[in-house]
Amino acid sequence: MISVCFIGFGNVNFNLCNALYENSEVSVIQIYNRNNIVLHQSLDDIALTTELSQILPADVYIIGVPDNAIATVSESLPFQDRLVVHTSGGVDMNTLSAANRRGVLYPLQTFSQGKVLDLKKVPVCIEAEEETDFQVLHQLGSILSENVVNINSTERAKLHLAAVFVNNFVNYLYGVSETILNEHNLDFELLKPLIYETAAKIENMSPSAAQTGPAKRKDTKTIEKHLHLLSESPYKTIYEILNNAIQDSYGKKL
Amino acid sequence: MISVCFIGFGNVNFNLCNALYENSEVSVIQIYNRNNIVLHQSLDDIALTTELSQILPADVYIIGVPDNAIATVSESLPFQDRLVVHTSGGVDMNTLSAANRRGVLYPLQTFSQGKVLDLKKVPVCIEAEEETDFQVLHQLGSILSENVVNINSTERAKLHLAAVFVNNFVNYLYGVSETILNEHNLDFELLKPLIYETAAKIENMSPSAAQTGPAKRKDTKTIEKHLHLLSESPYKTIYEILNNAIQDSYGKKL
Ligand SMILES: NC(=O)c1ccc[n+]([C@@H]2O[C@H](COP(=O)([O-])OP(=O)(O)OC[C@H]3O[C@@H](n4cnc5c(N)ncnc54)[C@H](OP(=O)(O)O)[C@@H]3O)[C@@H](O)[C@H]2O)c1
Ligand SMILES: NC(=O)c1ccc[n+]([C@@H]2O[C@H](COP(=O)([O-])OP(=O)(O)OC[C@H]3O[C@@H](n4cnc5c(N)ncnc54)[C@H](OP(=O)(O)O)[C@@H]3O)[C@@H](O)[C@H]2O)c1
Numbered sequence: 001m002i003s004v005c006f007i008g009f010g011n012v013n014f015n016l017c018n019a020l021y022e023n024s025e026v027s028v029i030q031i032y033n034r035n036n037i038v039l040h041q042s043l044d045d046i047a048l049t050t051e052l053s054q055i056l057p058a059d060v061y062i063i064g065v066p067d068n069a070i071a072t073v074s075e076s077l078p079f080q081d082r083l084v085v086h087t088s089g090g091v092d093m094n095t096l097s098a099a100n101r102r103g104v105l106y107p108l109q110t111f112s113q114g115k116v117l118d119l120k121k122v123p124v125c126i127e128a129e130e131e132t133d134f135q136v137l138h139q140l141g142s143i144l145s146e147n148v149v150n151i152n153s154t155e156r157a158k159l160h161l162a163a164v165f166v167n168n169f170v171n172y173l174y175g176v177s178e179t180i181l182n183e184h185n186l187d188f189e190l191l192k193p194l195i196y197e198t199a200a201k202i203e204n205m206s207p208s209a210a211q212t213g214p215a216k217r218k219d220t221k222t223i224e225k226h227l228h229l230l231s232e233s234p235y236k237t238i239y240e241i242l243n244n245a246i247q248d249s250y251g252k253k254l
Numbered sequence: 255m256i257s258v259c260f261i262g263f264g265n266v267n268f269n270l271c272n273a274l275y276e277n278s279e280v281s282v283i284q285i286y287n288r289n290n291i292v293l294h295q296s297l298d299d300i301a302l303t304t305e306l307s308q309i310l311p312a313d314v315y316i317i318g319v320p321d322n323a324i325a326t327v328s329e330s331l332p333f334q335d336r337l338v339v340h341t342s343g344g345v346d347m348n349t350l351s352a353a354n355r356r357g358v359l360y361p362l363q364t365f366s367q368g369k370v371l372d373l374k375k376v377p378v379c380i381e382a383e384e385e386t387d388f389q390v391l392h393q394l395g396s397i398l399s400e401n402v403v404n405i406n407s408t409e410r411a412k413l414h415l416a417a418v419f420v421n422n423f424v425n426y427l428y429g430v431s432e433t434i435l436n437e438h439n440l441d442f443e444l445l446k447p448l449i450y451e452t453a454a455k456i457e458n459m460s461p462s463a464a465q466t467g468p469a470k471r472k473d474t475k476t477i478e479k480h481l482h483l484l485s486e487s488p489y490k491t492i493y494e495i496l497n498n499a500i501q502d503s504y505g506k507k508l
Contacts, residue, residue, distance in 0.1 A: 067473065090468065090476045108444055110451050110466065112459065117451065123444045149444065158438045159445075161480045162431035165489075166445050167452045168467030169496045170424050175461035175503075177416035184412045190362055190377045190403065191413075191420050192457065197364050197371065198421045199453035203446065205366065207429035212364065213422030214344065219321065222344045226415045234499075235419075241495050242423045245488075249429075 002140055005058035006031045007073060011111035012087045013064030016144065017043060018116050023143050030056045052078055059136060060085060062105060067091050074100070083133045089160035092153040093127050103128035103137055106156060107144070110167050119144045125151035125159065176235050215246035256394055259312035260285045261327060265365035266341045267318030271297060272370050273398050280397060284310045306332055313390060314339060316359060321345050328354070337387045343414030346407040347381050357382035357391055360410060361398070364421050373398045379405035379413065430489050469500035 004020060006013045009031050020026045021043060030047045031037070032055050039046060049055065055077070061084045065073050070086045074097040077084065084096055085103035096102040106125040109117060124141040126148060128134035134150075141148035151159065174195060178188040201210045214222040223243060230236040258274060260267045263285050274280045275297060284301045285291070286309050293300060303309065309331070315338040319327050324340045328351040331338065338350055339357035350356040358381040361373060378395040380402060382388040388404075395402035405413065428449060432442040455464045468476040477497060484490040 066471075067476065090479070109448055110455060112455060112464070122447045155438065155440060157479060158434065158483060159440060161483050162434045162440075162445060163448055164467055164480065165427045165431040165434070165493075166449050168465070168469060168500065169427055170449075170452055171456070171461050171464050171466075172496060172500050173419045173423055173427070174456055175465065177419040178461055180412065180416045180419070184409065186409060186413060186416075191416060193376045194363055194417055195420050195424075195453050195456070198424055199449050201364060201366060202425070202428055202449070207425050207432055210366070210425050211422070211429065212425075213418055215422060217320075222321065225344070225411060226418065229412060229415050238495060238499060241492060242426060245492060246422065246426050249426075
C-alpha cells in the first residue's frame with residue numbers, strides 16, 4: 001500500500017487523485033491546498049488541510065502547483081527525507097528542495113478544469129534520485145497508466161518542448177482558424193471533423209507522409225489567393241512562415 | 255434515383271464512391287480515369303473507362319482530380335449542359351468549363367489513400383449555378399452526410415484557408431515535434447495521447463479557453479529554456495513567431 005498526499009489541487013492533482021483514489025494499492029490520505037477547496041462528493045472523505053504544519057506522514061507527496069511555485073512550495077514543507085515529487089514537464093527535478101528525496105511524476109497530457117480523463121494510455125514519465133523511490137513511482141505510475149516511462153530531466157525538457165508544438169501551438173492555430181471563420185460569419189463547427197481526423201490520421205501514418213496542401217504541392221496560385229485573403233490580417237506572417245517551412249522541407253525531400 | 259459518374263478516382267472520389275455505391279437512391283454508373291485503375295472487390299461491378307468518348311450519360315459528373323487539372327479536365331468533357339461538379343475547397347466554381355451546368359460538392363475532410371472514412375458528420379459544402387442542380391446536390395449531400403451546407407465560392411475560399419491552418423499547418427507541427435524527439439532518441443508515440451486530447455478538448459471548449467502553456471503564462475524562464483534548446487534548430491523561428499503571437503493575443507485580452 002502506497003500512501004499519497006497531494007500538495008496543491010489543480011487540474012493535474014485532481015486527475016491523479018481521481019485515478020488513484022479507488023485503487024486498493026493506494027491510500028490517498030490527505031490533500032493540502034493553501035486555500036480552502038470543496039471536493040466533489042466522490043472524494044469527500046479525503047482529509048483536507050490548508051495548514052502546512054498539519055500535513056500527515058505519507059510515502060509520496062505529489063506537488064501539483066504552477067511551475068514557478070514548485071521551488072517555494074517544496075521548501076516550505078515542514079519535514080525532511082521523505083519522497084516529494086512534482087508533476088511538471090518543464091521543470092528540472094533539482095528545482096525541488098534538497099531537504100527531501102526528490103522525484104518527478106509527469107503525466108504527458110493536457111488537463112482541463114473538472115474534466116476527468118482516462119489516463120490508461122497516457123505516458124507517465126517518472127524520475128527519482130534513489131532507486132527505491134523510483135520503484136515506488138513506477139508502482140504508482142503503473143496504477144495510473146499502461147505506459148510508465150523512465151525519463152530524466154534533460155529528456156523531459158525536450159519532450160516538453162515538443163509538447164508545446166503539438167499542444168499549445170496547435171491549439172493556437174485552432175484559434176486562428178476560428179477567428180478567420182468568425183470574421184466571415186462562418187461556423188467554426190465546420191472544421192471539427194477535419195481537426196479530429198488530422199489528429200487521428202497520424203495514429204498509423206507519420207506526419208511527413210500525412211502532409212498535404214498547397215504548400216507541399218507548391219501550388220502558388222492557391223497560396224497567392226490565401227495571402228491575398230490575409231493581406232490585412234495579423235495571421236499573414238504565420239501563414240508565410242509555416243507555408244515556407246513546408247515548402248523548404250518538402251523541397252529538400254523531393 | 256440520381257445517376258453519378260466519377261471523373262478521376264483519387265482519395266476523394268474513392269471515398270465518395272464508397273459512401274454512395276450501396277445507397278438505393280444513387281446509381282454509380284461509371285468511373286472515368288485517364289489511366290487504368292483496379293477497383294476494390296466491393297466496387298468491381300462499376301463500369302470503368304479511360305476514354306473520354308466512352309463516358310455515359312449521368313445526372314451528375316463528379317470531377318475529383320488535382321486542383322490544377324480541374325479546368326482542363328472539365329473542358330475536355332465531350333458533352334454539354336449536364337451537371338458537372340468539382341470537389342475542391344480552394345477552387346472557384348467558375349473554373350469549371352461553362353459548356354456544362356456547374357456546381358461544387360466539397361467534403362470538408364482530409365482523405366488518405368485507401369482509408370474509407372465515415373462521412374456522416376463531415377460538412378458537405380455545396381454550390382450550384384441553378385436551383386434544380388442545387389436540389390440534386392443537396393439530395394446527394396444528404397446521402398453522404400447529416401451536415402450539408404450551402405457555401406458559395408467566396409466563402410469556400412475562406413473555409414479552405416482556415417482548413418489549411420488546422421490541417422496542413424497543424425500536421426506540419428506534428429512533424430516538427432517528431433523531428434525534435436527523434437533527434438534526441440525519444441519516441442514520437444509518447445505525444446499521441448496529447449495530440450488526440452488537444453483535438454478532443456475543443457469539442458466543448460473554445461480554443462481560446464483551451465489555450466495553456468508557457469507563452470500564455472508569459473513564463474519567460476521556460477521560454478528561454480526552449481529557445482536555448484532550439485538555438486541550432488531551423489524550428490527556432492517558428493517557435494518565436496507562434497510564442498510571440500500567443501503572448502500578444504493573451505496580452506491584449508488580459
Ligand atoms: N494542466 C496541464 O495540462 C498539465 C499537464 C501536465 C503537467 N502539468 C503540471 O502540473 C502542475 C500543476 O498544474 P495544474 O494545471 O494542475 O495547475 P492549476 O490547475 O493551475 O492548479 C494550481 C494549484 O496550485 C495551487 N497554487 C497556485 N499557486 C500557488 C502558490 N504560489 N503556492 C501554493 N499553491 C499554489 C492552487 O491553489 P489555490 O487554489 O490556492 O490557488 C491550485 O491548487 C504544474 O507543474 C504543471 O506544469 C500541467
Ligand atoms: N485529399 C483530400 O483530403 C481532399 C479533401 C477535400 C477535397 N479535395 C479535393 O478533391 C480533388 C481531388 O483530390 P484527391 O486528393 O482525391 O486527388 P488524388 O488522390 O491526387 O487523385 C488524383 C486523381 O486525379 C487524376 N488526375 C491527376 N492528374 C490528372 C490530369 N492532369 N488529368 C486527368 N486526371 C488527372 C488521377 O488519375 P491517375 O490515376 O491517372 O493519375 C487520380 O485519379 C482536388 O480538387 C482536391 O482539392 C481533396
